[in-house]
Amino acid sequence: MSERVLMKGNEALAEAAIRAGCHHFFGYPITPQTELAAYMAKRMPKIGGTYLQAESEVAAINMVQGAAAAGIRAMTSSSSPGIALKLEGISYMCGSDLPAVIINVQRGGPGLGGIQPSQADYNLATKAPGHGDAHILVLAPSSVQEMVDLVAKAFDLADTYRMPAMILADGMLGQMMEPVVLPEEGHAREIEKPWAACGHHGQRKHNIVNSLYLQASELNEIVKKRFERYAKIEETEALAENYMTEDAEYIVTAFGATARIAKAAVREARKEGIKAGLIRPVTLWPFPKADFVKAAETAKAFLSVEMSMGEMVNDVRLAVECKKPVYFYGETGGVIPTPAQVLEQIRKIAGGAE
Amino acid sequence: MLKEINAVLAGFGGQGILFMGKMMAYSGLIDNRELSWLPSYGPEMRGGTCNCSVCLSDEPVCSPLVTAPNVLVAMNRPSYDKFVNTLVPGGILIYDSSLIDVEVERKDIEVYAVPATQLADEKGYKGMANIILLGKLLKVTEFTTMDTMKKTIEKVVPARKQHLIPKNVEAVELGYNA
């Protein structure tokens, strides 16, 4: 086991990727994720890897696509406006069944928005990661340690299921420092990629990495097959942290940095005698529906707390099938909800529902 | 000793606010405690007001963003004005009285006025007012031991500035005894 070190979230993401066997990074500077690119620029030349500053986010994701098509673990990172630019490439990668990891250190939007933390790309990541019928894996760390752990998981899942994975972080997680224990180097999983376009060397028929199918029936069939794979992922890979939910009457739900604030509020509520609990989805796609279904059996109400105008709340409503009321509290544009504000919401719901 | 520190450190960019926070964070790392360090970022890094949240605890840290601090270190008037009323009752305020000329109105907090910038200038520690205040913070809150603080200084002072280690230790001691 390595020693505990103090790292910024952005730097921890970078080091974790390297230790997950990703030695090729393509990026473009944008606040608040730039430390990640800077870290890669420093480390990659020393380990014989690639750090390449692309001319745009569009180019960067397509470089990742090239590397991924050639069977190589590669990563890019950006923040919300830059992620929007990458969606073209992400959709093509979905269509070509290519694995890669995309880091989104979210900031406020729309437009140039702001540079403070936000979670308003939830819908983008989980519902529409580019055009067409497609999903990507979406993982939401809520501590610097979890950023490290989920990067490795993201690469493994992406390779296993041949699809892109996004780490949905935010400016707060990216900028903050916490102690982390990094995995040892040289223990990354290696997953065979017989489909990769990296030269057939006269050993096999040529590989084609492609997302074009001009016959409607063919595309129909391929997309349906892909959705069978998605269904399997939804069954097996959904993950959530349940905190004090067993006897909880009021379930607060939040992901990422907001979940920590919600947790603080849940603790305070418990001190006041309100039976509150927290469900923190770790995977946003697949969404951990089962945890909500279970909680809905005993809980009186749900409260989704987000740094947005309300995006995940709709998945919560779908998961509990409107059997219990689902409330929403959010701040946006870079404003971070405080534990006191969340507590106030819990009190209100507890008072109103009793 | 405070069991749990939720600190806001605030001042101008360039006063070493973030560095002061990092020193606290590293002491927590050395003491094997739970901790978080969260800076304000963006244009604020470039000469404007600047602040950071530091949490030290024996439990996992919930919110790394400190909105109700039990410790506030203020190094300029705008920061004092912005944060003084966020301190929880019984909280600790340490401020640089050579830069902030103020009559503290709150009676429900512990107040420590340290003329840190003046001390730094007079005693040959120019630019180290932040370290002097850190010394005072150490004394008042006992967020770590002097021994850990010395180890912290050795850890955070970069290799090419190793000659500054004794100077930093002295500055901490100066604040500790101020």
Added chain:
Amino acid sequence: MSVVFEKPKALADVTTHYCPGCTHGIIHRLVAEAIDELGVEGRTVGIASVGCSVMSYNYFNCDMIQSPHGRAPAVATGVKRTRPDCIVFTYQGDGDLAAIGTAETVHSATRGENITVIFVNNAIYGMTGGQMAPTSLPGQVTQTTPYGRDVHYAGYPVRVCEMLSTLDGVEYCERVTVDSVKNVMKAKKAIKKAFQNQIEGKGFSLVEVVSTCPTNWGLTPVDALGWLRENMLPYYPLGVYKDRSAQKEEK
């Protein structure tokens, strides 16, 4: 009986979707011959772009990747940087390379990516049915310039070789055409050189092939070649625009 003519090994034995008289067939063949002669098919990765040549991934026997519109040089960069032993080429039309992909073209060139770019310029968007391309000539009638390309309104054509030749990162760029046997031979030489440069690690090489689109030009294949000679070649003069290694030798 001796074989006097056969398909290059790197060219798949399939029927292409190209229109009768389209010059893509010739250019595909030249690329495949170069790959064969250099003996690199086993380690070659081709990047198909968006446009008429999109399905070229079916026509070459090497590994192929189909890229988003205009991004082929970025995709090629990703392959080459992570698999430096691969021989990587892109095959792009004018809309792909000189309109939607201009940034990727210019920046892969200025980075001196060690890749080979085959650029087919026929002054029109073929796949979508004959709209104005970045290389459509002044006055040229297309579906989206029904009164002829008005340069004051729609702007001027882009001369890619001239533009890229100003970049220090470019090793080699040459404009060729395939309107005659003589010019086909020249084009072959240029394409082979662009691959050879990559094998030798010399950097970014681009061959622009001035081509026809009989279907969307509304001409017979033979008349299209005539139109190419009369209208395109004066605007897009053939020749070597940059050859860094040759220039060094001269000095």
